[in-house]
Amino acid sequence: xxxxTENIRSFMSNYIEINDKEWEYFxxxxxxxxxxxxxxVLNEGYICKDVFFVLKGLLKTYTTDSKGIKKTFHFSRExxxxxxxxxxxxxxxxxxxxxxxxxxxxxxMSIETLQNAYKTLRFGxxxxxxxxxxxxxxxxxxxxxxxxxxxxxxxxxxxxxxxNILQRVPQYDIASYLNITPVHLSxxxxx
Amino acid sequence: xxxxTENIRSFMSNYIEINDKEWEYFxxxxxxxxxxxxxxVLNEGYICKDVFFVLKGLLKTYTTDSKGIKKTFHFSRExxxxxxxxxxxxxxxxxxxxxxxxxxxxxxMSIETLQNAYKTLRFGxxxxxxxxxxxxxxxxxxxxxxxxxxxxxxxxxxxxxxxNILQRVPQYDIASYLNITPVHLSxxxxx
Numbered sequence: 001x002x003x004x005t006e007n008i009r010s011f012m013s014n015y016i017e018i019n020d021k022e023w024e025y026f027x028x029x030x031x032x033x034x035x036x037x038x039x040x041v042l043n044e045g046y047i048c049k050d051v052f053f054v055l056k057g058l059l060k061t062y063t064t065d066s067k068g069i070k071k072t073f074h075f076s077r078e079x080x081x082x083x084x085x086x087x088x089x090x091x092x093x094x095x096x097x098x099x100x101x102x103x104x105x106x107x108x109m110s111i112e113t114l115q116n117a118y119k120t121l122r123f124g125x126x127x128x129x130x131x132x133x134x135x136x137x138x139x140x141x142x143x144x145x146x147x148x149x150x151x152x153x154x155x156x157x158x159x160x161x162x163x164n165i166l167q168r169v170p171q172y173d174i175a176s177y178l179n180i181t182p183v184h185l186s187x188x189x190x191x
Numbered sequence: 192x193x194x195x196t197e198n199i200r201s202f203m204s205n206y207i208e209i210n211d212k213e214w215e216y217f218x219x220x221x222x223x224x225x226x227x228x229x230x231x232v233l234n235e236g237y238i239c240k241d242v243f244f245v246l247k248g249l250l251k252t253y254t255t256d257s258k259g260i261k262k263t264f265h266f267s268r269e270x271x272x273x274x275x276x277x278x279x280x281x282x283x284x285x286x287x288x289x290x291x292x293x294x295x296x297x298x299x300m301s302i303e304t305l306q307n308a309y310k311t312l313r314f315g316x317x318x319x320x321x322x323x324x325x326x327x328x329x330x331x332x333x334x335x336x337x338x339x340x341x342x343x344x345x346x347x348x349x350x351x352x353x354x355n356i357l358q359r360v361p362q363y364d365i366a367s368y369l370n371i372t373p374v375h376l377s378x379x380x381x382x
Contacts, residue, residue: 063335063338063339064339065339065340066339066340071338073334085327086331095335096335125314125317125319128316128320128324129316129319132324133276133319135327136326136327137276139327139331139334143337144264144287146334146337146370147262147264148254148255148256149256179337
């Protein structure tokens with residue numbers, strides 16, 4: 001998985017300096033996992049034990065409402081993360097499930113690996129801060145779009161938020177992400 | 192404003208160690224501001240120049256949809272923050288406005304103060320990371336509640352999210368926060 005670890009190093013180098021010695025130690029803690037299409041890697045109610053960094057493939061994060069309807073919340077494509085970060089950091093039951101939409105390869109990072117990173121990487125906390133900021137912006141934009149945009153506007157923005165997502169994801173997941181029915185989505189697409 | 196600066200130090204000490212020398216330097220960079228009730232301290236479209244830490248009072252953050260309707264997005268009570276953090280960090284036009292619901296006193300932190308904090312406080316990046324994580328969780332929970340809860344459930348949770356908020360905020364702001372009309376809210380409250 002050499003090219004995969006190099007991908008991770010290159011991703012991290014976008015945000016912080018990491019030297020060979022730090023990298024050697026940190027990268028020795030990664031684990032890798034191949035996930036079959038439709039496989040569920042996190043179930044709501046269980047503690048989220050890992051952060052998933054997608055090397056290849058596509059994951060979706062969803063939550064289930066009181067009527068048992070699954071609501072797709074987020075998509076994680078190559079070089080982005082999937083996790084229930086609150087469950088992961090606090091050890092509380094997860095509010096989300098994570099499932100593979102395509103056959104997917106991920107690097108896994110446990111809470112111990114993360115804590116180690118904060119201790120051993122000179123700029124570990126800086127990286128943690130920047131990544132938390134990035135995901136904060138993503139969620140903040142998502143709320144703003146729910147409050148201010150029509151479902152059609154949100155649909156048209158999906159390819160900007162998640163490049164090529166509309167070509168990779170089933171219609172019912174797109175409708176679910178937009179919080180509308182598949183019939184409503186199909187009507188919108190004809191406009 | 193001695194007791195106010197002590198409040199800030201005590202707030203920070205919940206998350207990181209900060210010694211007297213660090214504090215002396217860092218606290219010398221604060222500015223304070225009294226904000227009149229209904230005064231607007233950030234307008235959408237302008238660059239957000241400060242993070243506001245509320246010492247006393249209550250601020251609301253709102254955004255305006257394409258029909259010109261203001262949507263209340265967040266409330267900031269004592270010992271919490273108000274800002275358009277993305278605009279603040281990136282220097283891009285703000286998507287939100289911030290207005291005082293009550294007469295309010297805030298400590299202001301500019302981007303230079305923040306950058307200085309990351310350089311001079313031993314655990315500055317750790318504090319930045321933890322605060323970004325906390326706000327990430329708040330927004331993540333907000334999205335989950337929009338997807339999975341009814342307006343009545345969200346109304347009933349507001350006092351947990353923002354203690355005493357229902358007693359401090361006008362009904363139209365509560366309705367706006369719930370993304371429903373004031374008439375709808377008044378009907379829900381009779382249930």
